[in-house]
Amino acid sequence: xxxxxxxxxxxxxxxxxxxAEGTGYEHHSITRKIxxxxxxxxxxxxxxxxxxxxxxxxxxxxxxxxxxxNKTEVKGRKTKIYLLNEPQATYLIxxxxxxxxxxxxxxxxVKQFYDMKNVLMETHTSYWQHMRAExxxxxxxxxxxxxxxxxxxxxxxxxxxxxxxTIFTKMINGKLNISDRNLLAPKTLDELQRxxxxxxxxxxxxxxxxxxxxxxxxxxxxxxxxI
Numbered sequence: 001x002x003x004x005x006x007x008x009x010x011x012x013x014x015x016x017x018x019x020a021e022g023t024g025y026e027h028h029s030i031t032r033k034i035x036x037x038x039x040x041x042x043x044x045x046x047x048x049x050x051x052x053x054x055x056x057x058x059x060x061x062x063x064x065x066x067x068x069x070n071k072t073e074v075k076g077r078k079t080k081i082y083l084l085n086e087p088q089a090t091y092l093i094x095x096x097x098x099x100x101x102x103x104x105x106x107x108x109x110v111k112q113f114y115d116m117k118n119v120l121m122e123t124h125t126s127y128w129q130h131m132r133a134e135x136x137x138x139x140x141x142x143x144x145x146x147x148x149x150x151x152x153x154x155x156x157x158x159x160x161x162x163x164x165x166t167i168f169t170k171m172i173n174g175k176l177n178i179s180d181r182n183l184l185a186p187k188t189l190d191e192l193q194r195x196x197x198x199x200x201x202x203x204x205x206x207x208x209x210x211x212x213x214x215x216x217x218x219x220x221x222x223x224x225x226x227i
Contacts (some may be wrong), residue, residue: 003179005112011115014089015050016082023096024106033095034082036184041088050084074149086113119185131189132182139181142196149203153213164217171224172196195227 004022005014016034020027041047047121084092093106122128144163153161172195173179176188184192199220206216 003112003177004109005163006117007116007120007180007183008083008196010120011085012113012120013083013085015084016092017079019084019089019092019105019109022109023093023102025096030092031080033092034084037046037091041084041091044087044091045085049080050083051077051078051080086117089113115185116183117171119183123183125154128186128189131186132184135181135184137195138193142200145200145203149207149213149216152167152188152207156213156214158213161213167217168220171221172199175224175227195224198227199224 004018005012007013016030017027019025020030023030034047038047040087089109090106093102095111096102123132143165146168149157150161150164153164172192173181175195176192177183178192181192202220202223203216206219211219
């Protein structure tokens with residue numbers, strides 16, 4: 001499931017674009033409801049917003065990834081995207097038609113708000129901070145192994161070997177549905193360490209066996225899927 005919420009200043013938010021996509025509404029219809037009932041929304045806090053050019057896929061400036069968003073209605077100009085906290089987002093959905101698509105989206109959104117708030121609380125505990133420190137050490141070892149693999153690939157003819165840093169990171173993040181490594185539940189942190197250790201050991205072993213770098217990559221790609 002795609003991430004529907006993100007963290008800003010120790011609070012959890014979604015945005016109008018995500019709600020539009022999730023409920024099947026045009027984005028302008030969602031923003032119009034926010035403007036029409038602005039005073040109601042302000043009961044639950046100030047309404048944040050950002051203006052972004054969706055053509056440049058810089059949605060992360062508004063705390064969301066917009067690379068897969070339908071851009072037909074906003075092509076070629078800046079788009080105002082509203083940031084909404086949990087009560088604001090919940091209130092907005094009450095203003096929409098209560099069909100199956102909206103109900104399913106609301107269920108997923110409420111669950112992600114709940115889960116992310118739990119993670120936020122956990123990040124302030126000494127146990128979580130210890131686990132995060134351990135994960136960073138494992139990550140450092142893994143990136144050292146990736147450097148070894150990149151050098152190995154370059155020596156064997158790869159012209160774009162540096163991309164493997166990003167490729168392996170994206171594959172592992174995708175496997176665990178990670179959008180921010182600083183906001184992971186302990187179980188996910190533990191699983192992240194396990195996968196990076198397994199893949200790191202796999203890379204080193206196959207290099208020692210002189211296996212062709214493209215085959216090493218493909219083998220690790222399949223292993224990540226199977227873990």
